[in-house]
Amino acid sequence: MKRVLVMGGAGYIGSHTVQHLLNNGYEVVVADNLIYGHREAVDPRATFVRADLLEPASLAQVFKQYPVDAVVHFAAFAYVGESVTAPEKYYFNNVIGTINLLHAMLVHGVKKIVFSSTCATYGEPHYTPIDEKHPQNPINPYGRTKLMIEQIFADYRRAYGLKHIALRYFNAAGAAADGSIGESHTPETHLIPLVLQAIRGERPEISVFGTDYDTPDGTCVRDYIHVEDLALAHRLALEKLEEYSGCINLGTGLGSSVKEIIRAAEKVSGRACPVKYAPRRAGDPAQLFADNKKAQEILGWQPRYTDIAEIIRTAWNWEQNRRY
Ligand code: UDP
Numbered sequence: 001m002k003r004v005l006v007m008g009g010a011g012y013i014g015s016h017t018v019q020h021l022l023n024n025g026y027e028v029v030v031a032d033n034l035i036y037g038h039r040e041a042v043d044p045r046a047t048f049v050r051a052d053l054l055e056p057a058s059l060a061q062v063f064k065q066y067p068v069d070a071v072v073h074f075a076a077f078a079y080v081g082e083s084v085t086a087p088e089k090y091y092f093n094n095v096i097g098t099i100n101l102l103h104a105m106l107v108h109g110v111k112k113i114v115f116s117s118t119c120a121t122y123g124e125p126h127y128t129p130i131d132e133k134h135p136q137n138p139i140n141p142y143g144r145t146k147l148m149i150e151q152i153f154a155d156y157r158r159a160y161g162l163k164h165i166a167l168r169y170f171n172a173a174g175a176a177a178d179g180s181i182g183e184s185h186t187p188e189t190h191l192i193p194l195v196l197q198a199i200r201g202e203r204p205e206i207s208v209f210g211t212d213y214d215t216p217d218g219t220c221v222r223d224y225i226h227v228e229d230l231a232l233a234h235r236l237a238l239e240k241l242e243e244y245s246g247c248i249n250l251g252t253g254l255g256s257s258v259k260e261i262i263r264a265a266e267k268v269s270g271r272a273c274p275v276k277y278a279p280r281r282a283g284d285p286a287q288l289f290a291d292n293k294k295a296q297e298i299l300g301w302q303p304r305y306t307d308i309a310e311i312i313r314t315a316w317n318w319e320q321n322r323r324y
Helices: 012-023 056-065 080-085 087-107 141-160 191-199 227-240 258-269 293-299 308-321
Strands: 003-007 027-032 047-050 070-073 112-118 163-169 171-173 206-209 224-226 246-250 275-278
Touching: 003 012, 012 027, 012 070, 012 227, 027 056, 047 056, 056 087, 070 087, 070 227, 080 087, 080 141, 087 112, 087 141, 112 141, 112 227, 141 163, 163 227, 171 227, 171 308, 191 206, 191 258, 191 308, 206 258, 224 227, 224 308, 227 246, 227 293, 246 293, 258 308
Parallel strands: 003 027, 003 070, 027 047, 070 112, 112 163, 163 246, 171 224, 206 275
Antiparallel strands: none
């Protein structure tokens, strides 16, 4: 049996990946500092340890106590706006934290890592769909931290034989089909949960950031990828590390506009969403969607959820019965 350490396994995408790995015969150790993660999100079949990327002694202890074959690394701060006002927090946690993690891995002879990267490493798109050869010019510190880590991996591969796959996610969305876990951020900034919470009356309305973009209906277009499809890709990446290192996009290749998301959420819930039209949010490109051919070719991965209404249905189910 393979034993994997999931750093940040109490977070949104991490917790779904933990569940998927356990369902597929992996033994899973979850390490999380629980700053943003939820202890309740960690599958009880996993071993949980509290550890922090900025406390090297806590990392060393995890590797000493639990020998693992590979690491899946989700632990990061991920609020774009905050990364602009508090970049130090992001460079410390995301970049230095990952260097600490890699150090602990190398000391303990662990040379395989699957990493949460992001389409934010591309910055303003020059063309869509975005493939992995698209230039990387992130426009905020968050995106820069992820790009720096990708570059560090390449250096560590050459010098220390690190095997790495960085998965560049587009917009993660949805919840576990069985309703057991889902998305829960404090504060919440993502479109789909905000729309669903507005529908439920937990927020006064959803603000649509910009209606004058150069898109079919004037609102921004994004590629929403179901969190269980992301989880599957992490397992496939773990299984490919022996033969491949590099970066792979994870998106459906399809775009949905903000207005389309609101309409789909209204249909799924059968209720109206209160909407307010607001100015553009700084740093939002008009359209982002993935060319996902490389994920198909290298990982043999295909998204199972390609209908945005189905993705929203899982999120709606979670919003109505959430545990955390
Ligand atoms: N968005 C919006 N209102 C909100 C939150 C988001 O109109 O309250 C828009 C945002 O401008 C973007 C899309 O929804 O075009 C997705 O935003 P989100 O923050 O979920 O993800 P991002 O694409 O920024 O990673």
